[in-house]
Amino acid sequence: MGSGQSHSEELKSEKLSTPPPLEKDSPIVVVGAGTWGASTALYLGRRGYTNVVVLDPHPYPSPISAGNDVNKIAETISWRPSGGEEDDRVPVETHIAARTSEGWLNDPVFKPYYHDTGFIAAASTPDAYEFVKEHEITEDMSEYVPLAGTEFRQAMPEGVLTGEFPNWKGFWKKRGAGWVHACNAYVSAAEEAQRLGVRFLTGTPEGKVTGLLYGDNGDVVGVTTADGKEHRATRTIMTAGPYADQLLDFKDQLRPTAWTLAHIKMEPSELPLYKNLPVLFNVERGFFMEPDEEHHELKICDEHPGYTNFKGPCHDPAAESSGSIPFAKHQIPEASEQRVRNFLRETMPQLADRPFAFARICWCADTPDRRFLIDTHPDHPSLVLGVGGSGHGFAHITSIGGFIVDELEGRLEKRFKEAFRWRPETAVNRDWRDLQGRWGVERRVMDFGEVKEWTQVRDGRDY
Template identity: 90%
Template sequence: MGLVQSRSESEELQVENVSHPARLKKDSPIIVIGAGTWGASTALYLGRRGYTNVLVLDPHPYPSPISAGNDVNKIAETISWRPSGGEEVDRVPIETHIAARTSEGWLNDPVFKPYYHDTGFIAAASTPDAFQFVKEHEITDDESEYTPLAGTEFRQTMPEGVLTGDFPNWKGFWKKRGAGWVHARNAYISAADEARKLGVRFLTGTPEGKVTGLLYGNNGHVVGVATADGKEHRATRTIMTAGPYADKLLDFKNQLRPTAWTLAHIKLEPSELPLYKNLPVLFNVERGFFMEPDEEHHELKICDEHPGYTNFKGPCHDPEAESSGSIPFAKHQIPEASEERVRNFLRETMPQLADRPFAFARICWCADTPDRRFLIDTHPDHPSLILGVGGSGHGFAHITSIGGFIVDELEGRLEKRFKDAFRWRPETAVDRNWQDLQGRWGVERRVMDFGEVKEWTKVGDGREY
């Protein structure tokens, strides 16, 4: 097996003066920046396609404590539609094509299939406008598969004693099959572990894995990366899958907005666990969502729904410096306002849990593109740099397929429908409205900033996920 070439900072970097990057071969050195959800998926697909000289770099070990994928569970939905050729394929929205690829992975790929739980999905809202949104955006399959619900009818979706609230003004739909949740962390680890078995090398969890900059040659080529230990790693192709941190390494022309969401866990007693087993996901677009307790810690995860937090003026910013964008940071607490939203959601659904202490809490980052479509493309000015960013709040659900799209782009064979949807598109970010809700709801119908937060929770758990 060949090795990605490394050089010290004192060595001169030699680059051929050519307009096109070197021809890609199976033993060409390839660097993947970031070992989070998309980095692990990309590594898996590179290994499956026979690339023998792949190095994944990340300052954090995998599963990374800052990765959105390092989580006990995420919502997932599979669809029954499959492309059959002809005019039907061209009429179907691109989101359906993407969902079909992803569904195939959750249902049939042995790396991911064990972690998908088809328990059902309930989508709801509390006001007429939000309910109309639910009907238009959450009914993604045959409408006959959805049972309408209102008020206390929601209680019938789960065993007696789970949903005891009054569900004031709630209306929604229950899809009993074809949706549920995935064990996010285990699926993420499974992808990375399989990539390692296929020969992909991971240099993570140390300064050696922290990329501090891209290395540029002639004609705009990215010829590798520099790392925090003072070394330079050369590569024929470099793949950027650094999530919300990608903005620190490359100018994305305002196409990425690092945005964070909030989650909390409540510990259940051993005697309660059977009652809360195999529950459907309950999601109110104005309140929040929850899924069944995890098997390791026996904790119920609850998220308060909102358009997200940015960090334009909060932690990590120098008050004397000009604004440097929304800067991600790690924190295993949530704002007290977020805690109150979580507890209000529980008072409407499971009041028996509303006042229990939190066992764990964290903020969780992603990167929004202006239209919430992924950004997977060869950089127009750097033809040896492949971009795989812009999860836009729904990136993890596609861990089964996203690496395939990225490697298709690497190999120059990404289908035109995906190429058009995922392209480099700075024109969409001209005069970008950083407060755009981007179709999200929540009690707080506004994008918030961590600079506004006065008080944080004080959850005393040292876990990093």
């Protein structure tokens, strides 16, 4: 005990160090039914917990969840841990990727939604090309085909890539990467969790969490919802994504950051040509994958370090800034539209001027080092945190719930415990404009408060 700690503080500390015992029938509340909430619910159901409720103001698949999307980039790796000492010399990111790969390749809940079509990583300037070589080449170089300029056309059927690819250089990995149907995988996890007995209260005030409930000793004992009810719980799990910061002080460890996407409608006659395409990703321009089968739309994302919302929508101009506040919008800034179209002019100019069929902003929450935050809160031992997707959270839907439930059960491996720990010291004097290793035409973090014009896309859909 430090010299400044009173006896009462010591007793409180002792109380907080031992949360109530956790049994299979203990009430557990999961706050947030997005990607990580659905994955956590799945793993709780699989491990036999029988009194679990997931709360969210939106129905699943949530219209504001990053996982409610037609496709996401995914990559699998062949390395598997052996259990020997050599595992300790392998980066923790490789261990995470191995668990995630196992899910995409073998878990029946997720396997149907992974498409191994290949992956192309590219850049348009020398510095970004060096970044690609360092960060996107994950295995032996012999697994990759180098491409430059119009050589990129050879990676897809004739007539797809018709652009000149000015100053482009990159690599084509033909197998071991591709895309996943994000929304279908997300829904599959939630539906399997429900089949296993997990309850979802979503889409009504009954599911909107308005605050955490605290006991006399300061521990979290559940949540309150917008319908005025209290949901008491032995454990509360926070998987509210970029909205988590509105329910708990994360000491600046989370920065809600948004990206932008648009869809272009394809003609039925075009679909066979654009089937089973490898993912094309230029770290400075953007990326696209093949059109989805349901709506026949090609999704394109412009690449940039992200948008924040420190001074835009949802902020009271007369109040002090309350951080970057997420909000839902099925439009994108006009500047983003121009970046999408410029990307298409370099790759598929035949599509560059087609009207958008759909557009929206997509939120995530960045930690300072872009590692996940999965830990028991140091001041609230009954509160488990599962946040900080940092732009790559969805790809790990197959495994992330397992990590969170491991932490709940007190058996998270040491390597993950250290990587995912509560670490406010990393956010001291945080630079909210930090690019965090991201590239893009706009080499800066932008803010929605700067946006003057938005697109006017009419789609009438909820996803």
